[in-house]
Amino acid sequence: MPRQMTCPGCGEEDELTGERTESGIHISCDACGARWPRDTPxxxxxxxxxxxxxxxxxxxxxxxxxxxxxxxxxxxxxxxxxxxxxxxxxxxxxxxxxxxxxxxxxxxxxxxxxxxxxxxx
Incomplete structure (x- = not known):
C-alpha cells in the first residue's frame, strides 16, 4: 500500500527525493534538508x-x-x-x-x- 510521505521537519509533501543505500531507502526534503529512513512507522x-x-x-x-x-x-x-x-x-x-x-x-x-x-x- 503506498504511503503518503510528509517531511517530519517542515511538513513538505512535494519536494521529497529518495535514495537507495545499503541500509535501505532514505528520504530527503529539498525544502528544509531533513533526512530520514523511509520504512519508519x-x-x-x-x-x-x-x-x-x-x-x-x-x-x-x-x-x-x-x-x-x-x-x-x-x-x-x-x-x-x-x-x-x-x-x-x-x-x-x-x-x-x-x-x-x-x-x-x-x-x-x-x-x-x-x-x-x-x-x-
Whole structure:
C-alpha cells in the first residue's frame, strides 16, 4: 500500500527525493534538508503521533443523473487523536467519505480542517 510521505521537519509533501543505500531507502526534503529512513512507522502530519490506523475511503461518482455510487475504495491513514471522529465512524464499518482529508496525511492549520464537511448519520 503506498504511503503518503510528509517531511517530519517542515511538513513538505512535494519536494521529497529518495535514495537507495545499503541500509535501505532514505528520504530527503529539498525544502528544509531533513533526512530520514523511509520504512519508519507512520506519523501524523498534524500532531506527530504514531497511533495511525488505515481505513477505507470511498471513491464516488454520479453514475446516473443524481445517483451517487461508490466505485472504489482505497485506504488512508487516520490519526487516533486528530481524526478521532472519522476513525470512530470508520470503525462502525462506514467508509470515510471521498472529500475527507485526514490530519495524518495533511497538516491542519491550527488543528482545524478548512471548509465544512457534512456527514450522513
Amino acid at each position: 507512520y506519523t501524523c502530519a498534524t500532531c506527530q503521533g504514531q497511533d495511525i490506523h488505515m481505513r477505507p475511503q470511498a471513491l464516488t461518482q454520479y453514475s446516473r443523473g443524481t445517483q451517487l455510487s461508490i466505485v472504489s475504495l482505497h485506504y488512508i491513514p487516520l490519526c487516533a487523536d486528530c481524526d478521532a471522529d472519522m476513525l470512530a465512524r470508520a470503525n462502525r464499518q462506514k467508509p470515510v467519505p471521498g472529500q475527507y482529508r485526514s490530519a495524518a496525511s495533511r497538516r491542519r492549520e491550527g488543528g482545524e480542517e478548512t471548509g465544512n464537511l457534512i456527514l450522513p448519520r
